[in-house]
Amino acid sequence: MALGGLVLISCSRFASTPTGGAMEPVGDGSSMVAQAPEPPPAPMATGAEAQAMVNEYCLRCHNDVRRTASLELDQYDAADPAAHPDIWEKVAAKLRARAMPPGGVRRPDVQTYAAVAGWLESELDAAWARSPNVGRINAVHRLNRTEYNNAVNDLLGLDVDVIDALPGDETMGGGFDNVADALSISPLHMERYLSVARAVTRLAVGLPPAGPGSTRYAADDAMRQNVRMSDDLPLGSRGGMAVRHTFPVDGEYRIRVRLQKNYAGYARGLGWRQELEVRIDGTLAATLAFGGDALQHRAVANSYAGAGGGPGWPGSPEWEDYAKFEAEAALVASVRVEAGSRMVGLSYARDIGYGEEYLLPQAPVQTRSQIDYFNNEYFGMSGVIGMEIDGPFGRTDIADNTRSREAIFVCEPGSTSAEEACAEEILSRMARRAYRRPVTREDTDVLLHFFRMGREEGGSFDHGIQLGLERVLVDPDFLLRVYREPGVRATDGPPNADGPQGDAVVGFAAVQAPQVFNGGDPYRLNDLEIASRLSFFLWSSIPDETLLQEAERGRLTDPEVLREQARRMLNSARARATLVDDFASQWLKLRELDDRLLQDDIYLEYDHNLREAMEEETRLFIDHTIREDRSIVELLDADYTFVNERLAEHYNIPNVAGSRFRRVELPDLDKRGGLLGHASILTLTSYPERTTPVLRGKWILENILGRHVPPPPANLDTSLEIPEDEGTVRKPTIRERLAKHRTEPMCASCHRTIDPLGFSLEAYDAAGGLRYIDELGNPVDDTGHWPETEQEIRGLAGLRGLLLENREQFVRTVTTKLMQYALGRDVEYYDQPVIRKIIREAAADNHTWSSIILGIVESPQFLMRMSAPTAPTAEQSVLQNKESGEENGLYHR
Numbered sequence: 001m002a003l004g005g006l007v008l009i010s011c012s013r014f015a016s017t018p019t020g021g022a023m024e025p026v027g028d029g030s031s032m033v034a035q036a037p038e039p040p041p042a043p044m045a046t047g048a049e050a051q052a053m054v055n056e057y058c059l060r061c062h063n064d065v066r067r068t069a070s071l072e073l074d075q076y077d078a079a080d081p082a083a084h085p086d087i088w089e090k091v092a093a094k095l096r097a098r099a100m101p102p103g104g105v106r107r108p109d110v111q112t113y114a115a116v117a118g119w120l121e122s123e124l125d126a127a128w129a130r131s132p133n134v135g136r137i138n139a140v141h142r143l144n145r146t147e148y149n150n151a152v153n154d155l156l157g158l159d160v161d162v163i164d165a166l167p168g169d170e171t172m173g174g175g176f177d178n179v180a181d182a183l184s185i186s187p188l189h190m191e192r193y194l195s196v197a198r199a200v201t202r203l204a205v206g207l208p209p210a211g212p213g214s215t216r217y218a219a220d221d222a223m224r225q226n227v228r229m230s231d232d233l234p235l236g237s238r239g240g241m242a243v244r245h246t247f248p249v250d251g252e253y254r255i256r257v258r259l260q261k262n263y264a265g266y267a268r269g270l271g272w273r274q275e276l277e278v279r280i281d282g283t284l285a286a287t288l289a290f291g292g293d294a295l296q297h298r299a300v301a302n303s304y305a306g307a308g309g310g311p312g313w314p315g316s317p318e319w320e321d322y323a324k325f326e327a328e329a330a331l332v333a334s335v336r337v338e339a340g341s342r343m344v345g346l347s348y349a350r351d352i353g354y355g356e357e358y359l360l361p362q363a364p365v366q367t368r369s370q371i372d373y374f375n376n377e378y379f380g381m382s383g384v385i386g387m388e389i390d391g392p393f394g395r396t397d398i399a400d401n402t403r404s405r406e407a408i409f410v411c412e413p414g415s416t417s418a419e420e421a422c423a424e425e426i427l428s429r430m431a432r433r434a435y436r437r438p439v440t441r442e443d444t445d446v447l448l449h450f451f452r453m454g455r456e457e458g459g460s461f462d463h464g465i466q467l468g469l470e471r472v473l474v475d476p477d478f479l480l481r482v483y484r485e486p487g488v489r490a491t492d493g494p495p496n497a498d499g500p501q502g503d504a505v506v507g508f509a510a511v512q513a514p515q516v517f518n519g520g521d522p523y524r525l526n527d528l529e530i531a532s533r534l535s536f537f538l539w540s541s542i543p544d545e546t547l548l549q550e551a552e553r554g555r556l557t558d559p560e561v562l563r564e565q566a567r568r569m570l571n572s573a574r575a576r577a578t579l580v581d582d583f584a585s586q587w588l589k590l591r592e593l594d595d596r597l598l599q600d601d602i603y604l605e606y607d608h609n610l611r612e613a614m615e616e617e618t619r620l621f622i623d624h625t626i627r628e629d630r631s632i633v634e635l636l637d638a639d640y641t642f643v644n645e646r647l648a649e650h651y652n653i654p655n656v657a658g659s660r661f662r663r664v665e666l667p668d669l670d671k672r673g674g675l676l677g678h679a680s681i682l683t684l685t686s687y688p689e690r691t692t693p694v695l696r697g698k699w700i701l702e703n704i705l706g707r708h709v710p711p712p713p714a715n716l717d718t719s720l721e722i723p724e725d726e727g728t729v730r731k732p733t734i735r736e737r738l739a740k741h742r743t744e745p746m747c748a749s750c751h752r753t754i755d756p757l758g759f760s761l762e763a764y765d766a767a768g769g770l771r772y773i774d775e776l777g778n779p780v781d782d783t784g785h786w787p788e789t790e791q792e793i794r795g796l797a798g799l800r801g802l803l804l805e806n807r808e809q810f811v812r813t814v815t816t817k818l819m820q821y822a823l824g825r826d827v828e829y830y831d832q833p834v835i836r837k838i839i840r841e842a843a844a845d846n847h848t849w850s851s852i853i854l855g856i857v858e859s860p861q862f863l864m865r866m867s868a869p870t871a872p873t874a875e876q877s878v879l880q881n882k883e884s885g886e887e888n889g890l891y892h893r
Contacts, residue, residue: 043111043114043115043118044115044118044119044122045112045115045116045118045119046079046119047078047079047080047119047123048079049115049116049119050078050079050116050119050120051077051078051079053078053108053112053116054073054078054091054116057100057101057106057107057108058073058091058100058101059073059074060101061101062074071087071090073087073091076088078091078116078120080123081120081123081124081127082123082124082126082127085124085127085128085829085830086829086830088120088123088124089124089829089832090829091120092117092120092121092124092832093832095113095116095117095120096113096117096808096809096812097705097707097788097806097809098110098113098788098789099707099753099787099788102752102753102788107788121832121833121836124832124833125833125836125837128830128833128834129833132522132860132864133522133830133866134522134830134860134861134864134865134866135823135825135828135830135831135861135865135866136865136866136867136868137180137483137823137824137825137865138180138181138825139482139483139484140180140480140481140482141180141183141480141481141482141483141824142180142183142184142185142189142479142480142481143183143479143480143481143536144169144177144178144183145163145166145167145168145169145177146163146177146178146540146582147178147536147540147541148162148166148479149161149162149163149166150539150540150541150542151434151478151541151542152196152200152473153541154541154542154544155407155430155433155434155542156200156201156204156404156407156408156469157204157402157403157404157405157406157407157408158200158203158204158246158341158404159244159246159341160200160203160246160341162196162199162200165192165195165196166189166192166193166196167186167188167189167192169182169183170182170183170184171586172826174586174587174816174817174820174826175586175587175589176583176586176587176820176821176824177586178536178540178582178821178824179820179824179825179826180824180825181825181826185479190474193473193474193479194474196473197469197470197473197474198470200473201466201467201469201470201473202248202466203246203248203404204404204405204407204408204466204469205398205404205405205408205462205465205466205469206248206249206339206398206399206400206402206404206405206462207248207398207458207462207463207466208248208249208392208396208397208398208399209248209249209392209396212390212391212392212393213390213391214388214389214390215245215388215389216386216387216388217241217243217245217386217387217388217389218385218386219241219383219384219385219386220608220612221260221383221385222607222608223383223608223609223612224383224607224608224609225238225239225240225260225348225381225382225383225384226238226239226381227239227609227645227646227658227659228347228658228659228660229241229242229347229659230242230345232282232343232345233279233345233347234277234279234282234345234347236349236350237277237347237348237349237350238347238348238350238381239347239348239381239382239383239384240276240277240345240346240347240348240384241345241346241384241386241387242343242344242345242346242347243343243344243387244341244342244343244344245341245342245344245389246340246341246342247337247338247339247340247342247391247392248339248392248399249339249392249396249397249398249399250336250337250338250339250392250396250397250399251336251337251391251392251393251394251396252334252335252336252391252392252393252394253334253335253336253337253389253390253391253392253393254332254333254334254335254389254390254391254393255278255286255332255333255335255344255387255388255389255390256331256332256387256388256389256390257276257278257288257328257331257332257333257346257384257386257387258328258384258385258386258387258388259327259328259331259382259383259384259385260382260383260384260385261385264324265324266320266323266324267290267323267324267327267328267382268380268381268382268383269291269380269381269382269383270290270291270322270323270327270382271291271380272291273289273290273291274289274290274291274348274381274382275287275288275289275348275349276288276289276290276331276346276347276348276382276384277345277346277347277348277349278333278335278344278345278346279343279344279345279346279347280335280337280342280343280344280345281342281343282343282345285333285335286333286334286335288330288331288332288333290327290328290330290331290382291327291382338401339399339401339402340399340401340402340403340404341403344387344389346384346387348381348382398460398462408426408430408465408469409426409465410425410426410429411425411426413461419455419461419464420448420451420452422461423448423451423461423464423465423468424444424448426465426468427444427447427448427451427465427468427469427472428443428444428447430469430472431443431444431447431472431475432548433542433543433545433548434472434473434475434477434478434542435475435477435478436477436481436528436531436532436542436543436548437477437528438552446471447468447471447472448468450464450467450468450470450471451464451465451467451468452464453467454466454467454468481529481532481533481536483525483529483865485523485867485868486523486867520866520867520868520869521866521867522860522864522865522866522867523864523865523866523867524557524863524864525863525864525865527550527551527552527553527554527555527556527557528548528551528552530551530556530557530562530862530863531543531547531548531550531551531556533822533862534547534556534562534565534566534569534857535547535569536824537821537822537856537857538566538569538570538574538575538578538579538853539569539572539574539575539578540578540582541574546565546568547565547569550565559858562857562858563854563857563858566853566854566857567850567854570850570853570854575626576623576626576627579622579626579849580619580622580623580626581619582821583817583818583821584619584622585619586821587703587817587821588618588675588681588703589684589699589703590615590618590619590680590684592684593611593614593615593680593683593684594611594615596611596683596684596686597688598683598686598688598689598766598767599688599689602689602690602766602775603765603766603767605650605767605769606683606766606767609646610646610647610650610679610767611683613643613644613646613647613650613661614647614678614679614680614683614768615680616642616644616661617641617642617643617647617661617678617679617680618675618678618680618681620642620661621635621638621641621642621675621678622635624642624663625638625849626849629848629849629850630848630849631846631847631848632810632811632814632847632848632849632852633804633807633810633811633846633847634674635674635675635810635814636674636675636676636704636800636803636804636807636810637673637674637800637804638673638674639665639666639669639673640663640664640665640666641663641664641666641672641673641677641678642661642662642663642664643656643661643662643664644656644658644659644660644661644662645657645658645659646659647679648664650679650767650768650769651672651679652770653666653667669797670795670796670797671763671770671796672796673796673797673800674800676700676704676761676796676799676800676803677796678768679764679767679768679769680768681699681768682696682761682764682765682766682767682768683766683767683768684699685698685699685758686765686766686767687766688766689766689775690734690766690774690775691734691761691762691764691765691766691774691775692734692758693734693735693738693754693755693757693758693759693761693762694738694754694755694758695758696757696758696761697753697754697755697756697757697758697759698754698758700757700758700799701753701754701757703813704803704809704810704813705803705806705809705810705813706809706810706812706813706816706817709750709754710750712750731776731777731778733774733776733778733781734762734774735759735762735781738755752787753787753788754787755784756784756785756786756787756793757784757786757787757793757799758784759781759782759783759784759793760782760783760784760793760794760795760796760798760799761782761795761796761799762774762780762781762782763780763782763795763796764796782794782795782796783795784798784799786802808839811839811842811847811852812835812839814852815835815838815839815842815852815855815856816835818852818853818856819831819835819856819861822856822857822862823861823862831861834859834860834861837855837859838852838855838856838859839852839855841855842855
């Protein structure tokens with residue numbers, strides 16, 4: 001068979017060759033879709049033919065003279081890729097993507113790419129099966145802020161948010177904040193852990209505060225509050241805000257309301273009487289009225305708008321005082337609230353004659369010095385900028401009827417002599433869940449010591465429990481996930497119970513933990529370590545009681561039990577929240593959308609309400625595909641989305657009214673459909689003043705196709721500003737400016753690949769709206785091309801079509817990103833054989849979310865870890881000590 005000028009001899013003899021040695025596929029008979037027919041086997045090259053292709057197409061650049069990309073392929077043998085798997089995995093990835101040689105030079109045909117890539121992958125998979133490398137994550141893995149917050153709430157039965165009280169987490173591994181190597185521990189971390197532990201344990205136990213406290217909650221002051229702002233507010237309401245607040249004890253509290261102001265600091269909407277309702281868990285607690293029916297509450301000429309020489313000139317001092325100070329000062333509600341987590345809502349009753357349509361778009365907050373309509377509304381609507389909850393006031397007692405106390409106090413001592421036994425039961429039970437393992441006598445003795453100190457200092461049993469729990473929350477076994485090496489080496493005797501014995505991994509028959517254990521071998525994680533890894537992957541929190549019990553019984557190494565527990569957790573709302581708000585938000589860069597502001601004099605339709613709707617659309621869309629266990633490919637080609645009225649207007653989708661999001665079928669798939677048609681993605685890949693094919697192309701390459709795009713060289717001008725001498729003639733389009741930019745040799749190699757993909761989305765402006773002329777008034781040209789093949793792409797529909805033709809690259813990208821997130825480390829070359837196997841097996845289920853996730857959970861990389869060498873060097877010994885936490889004294893009691 002002739003492929004690309006090469007003759008492939010006896011290709012059919014590779015058709016039945018297993019690509020992973022003895023790595024047999026996993027099947028439990030519970031596929032959610034019909035079994036897909038086996039595709040015909042792809043032709044596969046021989047080693048000699050692979051080397052011939054490398055000689056013909058690769059060595060012109062990658063040799064010991066030119067050393068392009070620091071790669072010298074003339075030093076390696078394509079017929080023996082197992083000798084240098086790190087090199088040939090990179091080559092195989094480039095061949096699968098047909099990314100090399102670069103466009104504009106002679107290239108192999110499609111069959112040759114597939115045949116040679118297939119040969120390399122087959123050999124690399126077989127070599128991995130003979131000598132598995134499951135990777136070695138850092139021995140100390142600190143909980144990130146989200147994991148810590150979730151763990152505290154799950155452990156103590158609270159519903160608080162302490163994320164902002166902790167230092168930020170650095171990101172690695174594709175932009176994820178749960179990568180062990182990046183999660184350092186500083187003195188600031190320890191200070192904040194101590195402070196937060198004291199606050200949350202006092203709250204959980206129900207100890208009354210020393211005095212009234214004050215908690216502030218802020219709303220987005222640039223949001224239009226002309227619709228219902230939260231599902232936790234009443235139907236028919238508009239504006240306001242809803243927050244979940246934990247009241248420490250039963251008592252009197254004061255809720256102070258802060259109103260939106262204009263540029264001069266005057267409350268908006270005071271020209272007419274408005275009523276603000278205060279609700280606790282949906283029950284009306286107070287109604288606050290303000291605004292001017294009386295003559296003294298009406299503005300006079302030149303007041304309020306800041307006309308003339310300044311605010312209020314030459315207006316009424318009485319009006320100025322009321323608008324600036326008195327109206328808001330009176331908005332205080334005194335309410336009695338029972339202890340516990342409560343939803344506090346502020347909302348306005350909607351006027352009967354006022355519909356849900358949106359008013360004029362609002363300028364971003366940065367431009368609020370302008371005298372615009374929004375800032376100067378007098379007879380418009382008031383808005384809430386925040387609230388303060390102060391208290392408790394008066395006599396307070398220990399709260400004894402909260403969910404957190406029910407979770408903690410599993411016993412009550414009947415006498416002083418019974419206190420210590422009850423304290424031991426409570427603290428050992430809490431420590432077991434917090435440490436994710438059975439507690440030892442040493443653990444219990446430490447906690448009882450703190451109980452006694454708290455009991456003596458506070459004068460009550462509850463104070464002792466609080467200090468014991470505080471000690472739990474600063475223990476290294478709570479803050480860190482620690483991987484300990486098997487306790488006995490082969491030279492010392494037989495492996496211990498935690499060591500690698502027998503078959504180690506579900507579904508990977510070739511991966512056998514060695515019977516005679518040596519340093520540098522893979523070893524099986526014990527059941528408790530697997531439970532923690534599974535729980536932090538799917539829930540970003542500690543294991544629940546069910547999972548922990550299965551681990552303590554040693555049942556998680558049973559393939560059926562592991563799969564059953566993974567499915568149980570995956571089917572919960574907690575897993576969807578984790579996969580959407582943590583995994584997908586970081587993978588797709590959605591967290592950056594909050595900081596995305598557009599130039600308001602260009603994008604009049606863009607405001608904060610629209611930005612919030614954009615993000616919610618993408619969240620609901622991904623959540624739907626996970627909840628329904630759809631194919632991950634549907635993220636690219638879905639013919640539906642989720643919109644409310646504000647977003648529907650932006651998309652020109654008719655018959656959508658109100659602030660509630662609902663699923664709609666897309667009327668024109670040439671214009672919308674899949675993630676690439678979401679305004680959130682199109683906005684976060686734009687500049688404030690214009691679109692940028694570079695950012696959009698880079699986003700597609702990295703997040704859809706899984707290709708690394710290097711940053712531009714230092715000191716290189718990437719602004720693409722229009723020269724002043726060209727300002728009097730037709731201004732060049734972004735396509736023309738980038739064409740000129742590519743004439744720079746340092747820029748051409750990357751932009752040749754990046755720009756063509758970004759051009760295909762030029763029919764969407766920086767706010768994700770459809771357009772026909774660009775920011776400079778030039779007609780839009782959304783023609784691009786596939787970077788390597790020069791195949792033309794016409795708009796979103798053409799781009800989506802080519803991505804679907806190359807869907808295996810998208811499936812590989814999502815699987816790789818999920819693997820990075822699950823393991824908490826970068827994916828390396830030795831992980832690729834396992835990723836390929838997961839993808840092959842998931843194909844039978846049409847690559848559903850569950851098939852990919854369960855494949856990761858059952859993989860050797862998830863269930864095993866490489867051990868340290870038997871005789872480490874001095875440098876390795878220092879590193880091991882640092883990893884184990886011994887250097888910083890974390891384990892010193």
